[in-house]
Amino acid sequence: MTQRTIPLRNIAIIAHVDHGKTTLVDEMLRQSGAVRKGAEMAERAMDSNDIERERGITILAKCTSVLWEAGSEGGQSKNDEPVRINIVDTPGHADFGGEVERILSMVDGCLLLIDAAEGPMPQTKFVLSKALALGLRPIVVLNKVDRPSAEPDKALDATFDLFAALGANDEQLDFPVLYAAGRDGWAALTLDDTRENLQPLFEAVVSHVPAPSVEADGDAAPFRMLATTLEADPYLGRLLTGRVVSGRAKPGVIMKALSRDGKQIEQARVTKVLAFRGLKRQPVDDALPGDIVAIAGFSQASVSDTLCDLTATEALPAQPIDPPTLSVTISANDSPLAGREGSKVQSRVIRERLLRQAEGDVAISVTQTADSDAFEVAGRGELQLGVLIENMRREDFELAVSRPRVVTRIDDDGTLLEPIEEVVIDVDDDYSGVVIEKLSQRKAELVEMKPAGAGKTRLTMHAPARSLIGYHGEFLTDTRGTGVMNRSYLNHAPHKGAIEGRRHGVLISNGDGAAVPFAIWNLEERGVMFISPGDKIYEGMIVGENAKPNDLDVNPLKAKQLTNIRAAGKDEAVRLTTPRRMTLEQAISYIDDDELVEVTPKSIRIRKIALKPHLRKRRAKAEREAG
Numbered sequence: 001m002t003q004r005t006i007p008l009r010n011i012a013i014i015a016h017v018d019h020g021k022t023t024l025v026d027e028m029l030r031q032s033g034a035v036r037k038g039a040e041m042a043e044r045a046m047d048s049n050d051i052e053r054e055r056g057i058t059i060l061a062k063c064t065s066v067l068w069e070a071g072s073e074g075g076q077s078k079n080d081e082p083v084r085i086n087i088v089d090t091p092g093h094a095d096f097g098g099e100v101e102r103i104l105s106m107v108d109g110c111l112l113l114i115d116a117a118e119g120p121m122p123q124t125k126f127v128l129s130k131a132l133a134l135g136l137r138p139i140v141v142l143n144k145v146d147r148p149s150a151e152p153d154k155a156l157d158a159t160f161d162l163f164a165a166l167g168a169n170d171e172q173l174d175f176p177v178l179y180a181a182g183r184d185g186w187a188a189l190t191l192d193d194t195r196e197n198l199q200p201l202f203e204a205v206v207s208h209v210p211a212p213s214v215e216a217d218g219d220a221a222p223f224r225m226l227a228t229t230l231e232a233d234p235y236l237g238r239l240l241t242g243r244v245v246s247g248r249a250k251p252g253v254i255m256k257a258l259s260r261d262g263k264q265i266e267q268a269r270v271t272k273v274l275a276f277r278g279l280k281r282q283p284v285d286d287a288l289p290g291d292i293v294a295i296a297g298f299s300q301a302s303v304s305d306t307l308c309d310l311t312a313t314e315a316l317p318a319q320p321i322d323p324p325t326l327s328v329t330i331s332a333n334d335s336p337l338a339g340r341e342g343s344k345v346q347s348r349v350i351r352e353r354l355l356r357q358a359e360g361d362v363a364i365s366v367t368q369t370a371d372s373d374a375f376e377v378a379g380r381g382e383l384q385l386g387v388l389i390e391n392m393r394r395e396d397f398e399l400a401v402s403r404p405r406v407v408t409r410i411d412d413d414g415t416l417l418e419p420i421e422e423v424v425i426d427v428d429d430d431y432s433g434v435v436i437e438k439l440s441q442r443k444a445e446l447v448e449m450k451p452a453g454a455g456k457t458r459l460t461m462h463a464p465a466r467s468l469i470g471y472h473g474e475f476l477t478d479t480r481g482t483g484v485m486n487r488s489y490l491n492h493a494p495h496k497g498a499i500e501g502r503r504h505g506v507l508i509s510n511g512d513g514a515a516v517p518f519a520i521w522n523l524e525e526r527g528v529m530f531i532s533p534g535d536k537i538y539e540g541m542i543v544g545e546n547a548k549p550n551d552l553d554v555n556p557l558k559a560k561q562l563t564n565i566r567a568a569g570k571d572e573a574v575r576l577t578t579p580r581r582m583t584l585e586q587a588i589s590y591i592d593d594d595e596l597v598e599v600t601p602k603s604i605r606i607r608k609i610a611l612k613p614h615l616r617k618r619r620a621k622a623e624r625e626a627g
Contacts, residue, residue: 006067006081006082006083006084006276007081007082007083007084007206007211007293008066008083008084008085008086008211008212008290008615009083009084009085009086009089009108009109009205009206009209009211009337010086010088010106010107010108010209010212010243010290010292011085011086011088011107011108011109011110011111011205011209012087012088012103012104012107012109012110012111013025013087013088013089013110013111013384014100014101014104014110014113014127014128014131014138015109015112015113015114015115015123015124015127015143015480016088016115016120016121016122016123016124016127016486017367018115019113019114019118019124019143019144020113020123020143020144020182020183021089021090022089022117023112023183024113024141024143024180024182024537025064025087025089026182027066027088027182027183027185027298028066028201028202029066029278029279030185031197032066032067032068032085032202035333040523047534050216053164054140057547059146062088062089063086063087063088063241063276063292063294064085064086064087064088064089064276064277064278064279065084065085065087065275065277065278065292065598066081066084066278067080067083067084067085067481067525068082068083068085068202068205068206069081069083070475070588082404082406083109083206083208085202085205085291086107086276088289088292089104090103090104090127091354096289098105100126100127100130101130102228102229102303102304102328102362103228103229104127104130104131104134104136105226105228105244105318106135106226106228106242106243106292107136107138108136108209108210108211108212108213108411108455109136109137109208109209109210109463110136110138111141111201111205111206112124112127112128112131112138112139112140112159112278113141113143114140114141114142114143114155114156114159115143115144115181116142116143116144116145116147116150116151116152116155116179117144117147117149117150117151117155117453118155118540119151119154119155119158119159119424119552120155120158120159120162120426120485122422122423122424122486122487122488123310123450124162125162125422125488126488126489127162128162128166129166132163132166132167132172133166136152136172137171137172137175137209138172138175139175139176139178139204139205139208139209140156140159140175140176140177140178140202141177141178141179141180142155142156142159142177142178142179142180143180143181143386144182144183145179145180145181145191145551146181146184151453152179152191155515160173163175170253171584176204176208176268176612177189178200178201178204179188179191179193180201181195184199185197187199187201188200188227188626209456210288212243212288212289212290213290214246214290218352220247220248222246222308222309222311222312223244223246223248223249223255223307223308223309223312223515224244224245224246224247224306224307224308224309224312224316225242225243225245225249225293225295225306225308226242226304226305226306226307226309226316226318227241227242227257227301227302227303227304227305227306227307227314228241228242228243228303228304229241229242229303230302230303232357233296236271236272236296237271237296237297237299238298238299238301239274239294239295239296240294240295240303240305240307241292241293241294241295242292242293242295242307243290243291243292244287244288244290244291244292244293245289245290246289247289247290247308247309248286248288248289249270249286249287249293249295250270250273250286251270251271251273251283251285252269252270253269253270254268254269254270254310255267255268255269255270255297255307255308255309255310256307256308256310256312257298257300257301257305257306257307257308257606258305258306258308258312258313258314258315259305259315260304260305260318261315262314265300265301265305265309265319266298266299266300266301267617268297268298268299268301269297270295270297271296271297272294272295272296272297273285273286273287273293273294273295273296273302274294274295274296275291275293276292276293277620278292279402283296283340291598295307302359303361303362304318304362316542321586323382323407324363324364324365324378324379324380324407325379325380325406325419325420325421325465325489326375326378326379326380326381326382326385326406326407326465327377327378327379327404327406328376328377328385328401328402328403328404329369329374329375329376329377329397329401329402329587330350330354330375330389330400330401330402331347331350331371331373331375331399331400331402332345332347332350332373332374332398332399332400333345333398333399333400333598333599333600334348334373334541335400335538335598335605335607336512336538336543336611337536337537337538337598337600337605338398339398340372340600341398341600341601341602341603342396342398342600342601343396344395344397344398345397345398347372347374349397350374350375350392350397350399351366351368351375353392353395354366354375354377354473355406357388363379363380363384364377364378364379364384364388365377365378365379365521366378369471379496380405380489381465381487382404382585382588382589383585385404385588386584386585386588389401389588389599390584392599393584393599393600393601394601396601397596397599397601398598398599398600398601399430399599400596400597400598400599401588401596401597401599402591402596403469403588403591403592403593404588404589405466405468406418406419406464406465406466406526407419408428408495409492415494415495416494416495416498417493417494418464418465418466418488418492418493418494418495419464419465419489419491420462420463420464420465420489420490420491420492420493421462421464421465421468421487421488421489422461422462422487422488422489422490422494423439423444423458423459423460423461423463423468423485423486423487424458424459424460424485424486424487425458425459425461425475425483425484425485425486426456426457426483426484427456427457427479427482427483427484428455428456428457428479428482428483429456429457431478431480431482431483432449432457432459433478434478434479435475435483436449436459436461437480438471438474438475438478439461439463439467439471440441441500442463442464442467442468442471442499442500443463443464443467443496443497443499443502444462444463444464444467445461445462445463446459446460446461447460447462447537448460457481460486461485462490464496465489466499467496468487468587469589470502470590471589472549473586473589486624491505501592502590502592503549504527504545504546504547504548504549505545505546505548505549505550505551505552506542506544506545506546506551506552506554506595506606507523507526507527507529507542507543507544507545507546507551508540508542508543508552508553508554508559508608509535509537509538509539509540509541509542509553509554509555509556510539510540510553510554510613511538511539511541511555511556511557512537512538512539513536513537513557514531514533514534514537514557515531515532515534515535515537515543515556515557515573516533516556516557516558517533517576518558518559518560518574519531519555519556519557519558519559520533520556520576521574521575521576522558522594523543523544523554524576526544526546526547526552527544527546527547527548528544528545528579528580529543529544529576529577529579529580530542530543530544530545530579530580530581530582530606531544531556531579532576532579533576537556538607538611539606539611539612540606540608540610540611540612541606541607541608541611542605542606542607542608543556543597544579545580551580553613560567582604582606583604584597584599584604587604587606590606591606593620594608594609594610594616594619594620595607595608595609596609
């Protein structure tokens with residue numbers, strides 16, 4: 001049996017969104033020497049995806065590793081020998097919680113980051129519950145303690161209460177605590193300690209996180225590894241990342257993949273075994289139990305499958321994943337402007353892309369609808385589905401997307417259940433009343449209301465997921481842009497009944513062509529416009545929001561009637577109001593059940609499903625008779 005030459009620790013960094021996970025990993029890479037001193041490293045280096053950088057959030061879990069040893073830039077280690085620390089940076093938004101659930105199954109410990117000003121938030125509760133259920137003993141890091149609004153003692157008390165509320169055992173409740181400012185690259189055991197570097201954090205990981213547990217026969221046993229993440233490499237093909245449970249992984253060896261129920265999926269020759277070293281993946285000749293590696297060579301195996309030796313017969317248990325709560329219908333674009341801006345317009349190509357996404361993300365499911373050109377895609381929330389659609393848009397797809405719907409269940413006794421979300425809102429005291437009123441109208445229940453700093457109130461509410469669709473824009477308007485809303489899936493509960501939808505109707509174009517300034521100017525008194533002069537429009541396309549509840553067919557193509565008479569004072573200058581331009585998520589949240597969002601690489605348009613007025617009337621009549 002081969003002994004490991006360097007001690008190993010596997011940890012995940014978990015936290016609520018924007019509590020500083022990725023920034024802390026940047027400093028760990030610098031101070032451990034994983035990034036050469038003086039070398040350039042992009043800010044938030046682990047956020048390599050374009051959308052991640054644009055939005056400032058982590059969407060995909062990513063692995064790295066550092067070698068902490070005596071003489072590292074951060075200071076002298078108390079250990080006589082270097083320690084390899086495998087680090088997994090996880091998403092912070094609840095919509096990408098499926099990534100967190102899988103990652104926690106392949107580590108032996110975790111750093112739980114808590115913003116010292118905000119304290120535990122909804123996603124903190126979600127990720128901590130998963131970590132405690134797996135028996136992990138988190139190290140609590142109170143981050144951003146240098147902020148003027150930081151209240152580390154209060155945040156620590158709230159964190160302990162959260163541990164207790166989630167049923168942590170005595171060992172888990174006895175968690176070590178560090179105070180840190182990840183952006184400035186320091187951590188300390190107390191607030192009064194010297195604030196120099198991250199040495200206390202590295203030492204806490206080495207001393208508190210156990211080494212990977214290895215079976216008695218260790219690397220002599222048949223190889224087994226549970227695939228936890230999947231990505232496509234243009235040169236190596238499918239890369240499956242996981243932690244080696246037993247045996248050894250070597251390039252050139254023939255292995256097989258087993259599904260969760262133990263059925264063989266395929267046999268394949270391993271072409272590469274890649275270990276994570278700093279910001280790079282490096283080929284290795286051998287991977288021992290406890291190592292986190294990526295394996296290339298399989299063409300069909302996916303997330304939650306077991307990669308193993310040909311003699312192995314049982315699949316490794318995969319963690320159950322929380323169910324999707326929201327779904328949309330994605331279909332091929334069939335508008336009059338279809339095919340003009342994107343190259344991937346066929347339903348077959350869209351289907352292949354969606355199935356490929358579902359392979360690598362177990363929180364997303366794809367099913368065929370009765371219409372062969374449309375697919376129902378279910379996920380965790382609007383953001384997750386919006387990121388998927390945005391990625392497809394950037395890949396030159398053209399799509400039509402329906403209004404989101406919640407995924408309901410039927411209980412054993414026949415009761416209809418719908419997903420309920422826990423909503424935590426930080427809002428100025430002056431606006432707490434209107435927020436409670438609006439959410440109460442949407443069937444939300446106020447659970448807790450408490451002060452949250454100078455002039456702020458924190459509201460905790462339980463609301464049906466469907467009531468929050470499209471609410472965020474209204475929330476920002478009601479709070480003058482100062483409110484912060486966080487939400488996470490809580491459970492399924494009995495259906496709350498009908499909820500009032502959008503209060504305004506829409507302005508619908510009655511012709512095809514290019515929008516005319518004079519026509520838009522005359523329509524502005526009807527409501528808010530979504531288009532600018534020169535924009536291409538078609539019959540059935542929504543060009544604005546009506547100030548009244550009903551839909552209205554309008555003519556944005558009507559030019560000014562020209563004559564050869566110029567009466568003094570009769571020529572009016574056309575001064576147009578800036579139109580409302582919606583982002584993809586805003587458009588998807590805005591539309592009603594009889595509307596679609598047309599998504600192309602260059603444009604986001606809103607339209608009616610039935611473009612002709614008589615077809616819309618026929619559809620409305622059929623719905624009235626059916627309902």
